[in-house]
Amino acid sequence: MSKPLSILALMLALAAADIWLVTGGNGCWTKTSVPVKTVDEITGLEAVNYERRFVPGLEFLGAALLGASLLAGGSFLFCKKQTTNSNTPKP
């Protein structure tokens, strides 16, 4: 049980870091929309419209890393304890 939890923790941390980096490494709060600017040819005005897109922020990365740490910590609870055989005759 200990090993699968450790692997899961590692995978969670790597996946979260990967998603965060691939989406631009946003150093602010998570965004669910991003501004898209277009220029009106006649008036020269720059229009700002928002497009739905998920851009994870630092709190997303932090929460994922915290989850991974908890999983890694939990994996120690399932470590097999080293047992010594008391029947072994002492020299």
Add this chain to the structure above:
Amino acid sequence: MTKHFIILLTLTTLASAALAAPQSFDFKDPKGVNNAVFKLDAPLEAINGSANAIRGTVTFDSTIPAATKGKIVVAAASLHVPNPMMKDHLHGEQWLDVAKHQEITFEVISLSNVKTTGDSTTADVTGTLSIKGVAKQVSAPVKFSYLKDKLGARSNGQMQGDLLVIRSNFAIKRSDFRINPSASEDKVADTIELTLSIAGAAPR
């Protein structure tokens, strides 16, 4: 001959009066271009967003721009920031309370320092800005661009008329309008930088 001259003079006078008459520009925006951008830059956090549900009317005379009057209305619920939780706070009771105060308005009182070069007019506009039920007199630099006969090009020939583009950059104090008054200035700047970019049409 005299009769013809009088008729011609009358027609010319009427035409001149018609051309010089102030025009009413409607700022309803079917193309979704009009926008007001806001920025709050505090040491710990920056908040950037925009509003796009803008309407209103402005009466503008290209020969007497100092006589410009009008009112611009922004739907408070159209203020948008990319973070959904931040947007909820922005619309909430502490910030703009959009359920109670649905409109942000600016009504022109007067224009000063009016300078016209070609189709562009710059001025300092003084008006009443109302946000969250608080009305304050503010002054801001403004630029009008009068685009004669450009409505046809913008509406793919469906309408004919003129366009008026208004641009303005100015700053207000959050504390003046009771917007989240308890927020620390380290996290939420007191100065709100505003950029208004809007175009209105006067069909013929």
